[in-house]
Amino acid sequence: MDWIAIFANSVFITSGVAFTLAAAFTCWRAGSFHPINARLLRFFISKDDIEDPVIRKDLADQAALASFRMTHGVRAQTLSDAKALLAFSEESNIPLYLVGRAGSAFDKKSLTLTRSHGSAKRWLGGLIILFLPLFLTLIMLLAATASSRLLVTLKATDTWLWLGEKEAEIASPFSLKNHEPLYVSSCNGDSIEQSPAAGFSRKETQILCDIWGDAELQVHLEKEVRKQRITLILPIAFLLWCLYENFVAIRKWSSVTELGPLLADQAGVVSKTLTPAADAPPAAE
Numbered sequence: 330m331d332w333i334a335i336f337a338n339s340v341f342i343t344s345g346v347a348f349t350l351a352a353a354f355t356c357w358r359a360g361s362f363h364p365i366n367a368r369l370l371r372f373f374i375s376k377d378d379i380e381d382p383v384i385r386k387d388l389a390d391q392a393a394l395a396s397f398r399m400t401h402g403v404r405a406q407t408l409s410d411a412k413a414l415l416a417f418s419e420e421s422n423i424p425l426y427l428v429g430r431a432g433s434a435f436d437k438k439s440l441t442l443t444r445s446h447g448s449a450k451r452w453l454g455g456l457i458i459l460f461l462p463l464f465l466t467l468i469m470l471l472a473a474t475a476s477s478r479l480l481v482t483l484k485a486t487d488t489w490l491w492l493g494e495k496e497a498e499i500a501s502p503f504s505l506k507n508h509e510p511l512y513v514s515s516c517n518g519d520s521i522e523q524s525p526a527a528g529f530s531r532k533e534t535q536i537l538c539d540i541w542g543d544a545e546l547q548v549h550l551e552k553e554v555r556k557q558r559i560t561l562i563l564p565i566a567f568l569l570w571c572l573y574e575n576f577v578a579i580r581k582w583s584s585v586t587e588l589g590p591l592l593a594d595q596a597g598v599v600s601k602t603l604t605p606a607a608d609a610p611p612a613a614e
Contacts, residue, residue: 359399363391402429403437410437423591430584442588449585456579463575467568474561479553486533494547497537499529513541 355364367388379385390408397411398404403425405411417440418425428435434444444452473480478493480500489500498510511529516538529537540546 355399358402359395360404361395361398363395364399367392367395401425404429404432405437413440421591423588427584427588427591430580431588432581434581434585435588442585442592444585445589449582449589453579453582453586456575456582460572460575460579463568463572467565467572470561470565470568474558474565477554479550479557483533483536485536486530488533490537492537492540492550494550495541511537513538516541 352365356362370388376385379388394405394408394411397408397415401414403411403414405414414425414428414437417423418428428437431442434442434449436443476491478491478496478498480489481492482489491498491500495513496510511534515534543549
């Protein structure tokens with residue numbers, strides 16, 4: 330039956346997309362293509378077919394390293410680094426997800442921060458301030474994409490408007506004032522003279538009424554609105570990328586601000602443990 334074929338095709342496509350996304354996320358999280366390479370290797374060559382113990386150990390080490398990087402988000406370069414980080418996390422009681430989010434701000438060899446706690450706070454504050462205008466701009470662009478009105482400017486008055494088939498509204502995204510729309514029903518002699526909509530001059534009202542009087546307005550609007558939506562795809566994609574990078578940076582510097590006091594406390598504990606007491610008796614000769 331047709332509906333069975335449609336269902337089977339949709340399940341096949343959905344499964345393929347889900348598998349591709351899962352594989353991409355796994356490789357991104359692990360920081361390498363080892364998970365995919367390992368699955369392909371197992372598909373053609375069985376684990377039992379590899380007799381050399383050195384090669385088998387190396388493959389097992391690479392799998393363990395990829396599992397560690399994916400689980401904790403820490404881009405350890407070698408298995409020894411991963412083991413050192415695990416021992417450090419257990420001894421200092423510092424969660425590894427903070428180390429993973431800190432990224433390059435945490436030196437995985439010396440197990441210390443490369444940026445000071447104060448500079449991390451400044452970076453975090455600046456990124457949070459930057460996030461708000463980016464987010465608001467994205468919301469406005471998405472609203473413009475979903476709208477059936479066209480963003481235009483009246484050359485005679487340099488006024489930006491949202492123009493629709495039956496109404497027009499002044500475009501002022503950064504103004505808190507609520508502008509009253511001008512409707513096509515207001516296009517008669519008395520209404521034009523009285524300028525019925527606040528914010529519209531008599532000249533602007535006359536121009537808009539002349540535009541609405543065009544018989545080909547609907548066809549032209551539909552065509553231009555489609556162009557407007559296509560044009561806005563690129564800036565929306567760019568803003569989404571900027572917001573993602575901003576979010577990742579916020580997580581990074583937030584983790585650095587959390588790691589700073591934890592590492593300082595751990596250093597204090599270690600120094601107290603290694604420093605002998607002042608009243609301790611001298612060692613016997």
